Amino acid sequence: MTQSVRTPSAPNPRRLTPRRLKDPFSPAAVREWAPTQWPEIGGPSLSLEPDKRFKSAAFRQLYRPGERIAVYVPGCRGLRVAVGQALHIGAWKISTSQIEARGIEPRLQALGRDRYAACYRRAGRIVEDEGFDEWVLSTLPPELVVSPSAPIVLHGRGIEVILPTTLSAVTFDRSLRHALADAEMGSWASSPAGLEHCAWFGLSPSRFRRLTRYDMCGSARLSKAEEIYLFKPHLQAQRLVRVIENVVLAHVLPGPLPHRKPRARPAYSPPATGSSAVKAQLVM
Incomplete structure (x- = not known):
């Protein structure tokens, strides 16, 4: 029997040619449109609709407010130039911080001192790019929506989360990274x-x-920089809010709850505004 050999087809030149969005001297991270199906944080099945489970009797019975933590989105010139402009998509770090312990500003300074994510391997050598010594917080769009009664407060440059007493900051950080893994660069x-x-x-x-x-x-x-994501803060921040909410819900309501009569406990009331300590860190 004669076995046929399939000749690979030539690449489609239209598919290989990006469409210019900005002039070559623009400081924008995305200067050309690339024909790529980019991943999104939370995955394709993530719902952006407000989640009613925060108002449920089950959540109110089981949730007790505990430690306050911040989720923030820092970036730097190195990510914009050495990464974003090469890939044709924005790349940002998504991190958490225990606000009372260290705060946001010291974390940004530490990222700059360490030149976080500045290096990569090329032909067996370590190459270090410039522009990773000064980090700033991305602003978040004002039209973001939090699910009713969710223990989350939005700020101009960060998201405050009141964790359940049974969820530590370390476990929340690990769970958040797992939930964002679809878009980890x-x-x-x-x-x-x-x-x-x-x-x-x-x-x-x-x-x-x-x-x-x-x-x-x-x-x-040398350590892997595993918190860099293909992410557009002004277009995908609502997805980040929903991912954070899902992490909290998955911990408080991990599965179908047994049918039982709720014990009499004082109901949780979500914070109307963030604490002054949080605002001092997140509003710049």
Whole structure:
């Protein structure tokens, strides 16, 4: 039996050619439109509708307000130039901070000192890009909506979350990163879609698997920068709000609750406004 050999078809030149959105000297992160189906935080099935479960008797019975934490979106010139303009999409860090413990401003300064995500591997060598020494907070659009009675307060440059007493800040951070994993840049660059996109534009995928070189008392330690996401704050911030809400709901209401008569407990009332301590950190 003769086995036929399939000749690969030539690439479609229209598919390989991005459409220019900005002039070559624009400071915008996205200066060309690329024909790529980008991932979105929360995945394609994420609902943007307000969630009624926060007002349910089950949630009010089980939720007790505990530690306050902030979710914020910092960026820097290095991410915009070395990453965003090369990939043709914005890339931002999405992080959490225990506001009372350290606050937001010290975290931004630490990111700059460490030059977070400045490095990557190329041909067996470590390359360090410029522009990762000064980080700023992204503003969030004013039209964001929180689900009724959700323990979340929106600020101009961050999202305040009142965690349940049974959910630690460390566990919340880990759960949030897992929920955002669809759009984590390093993993996406190694996926079939990411490899194909990089091949279209002659980019090395390793350039987008970012590293941080930490000074450990005279020796250097390279760590993966796993909190960089393909994310557009002004277009996708509502998705971030819903992802945060889902993390809280999944912890308080992890599955179908057994049928039982609720015990008499004082009902939780969500905060109408953020605390002054939080506002001092998030409103700049």
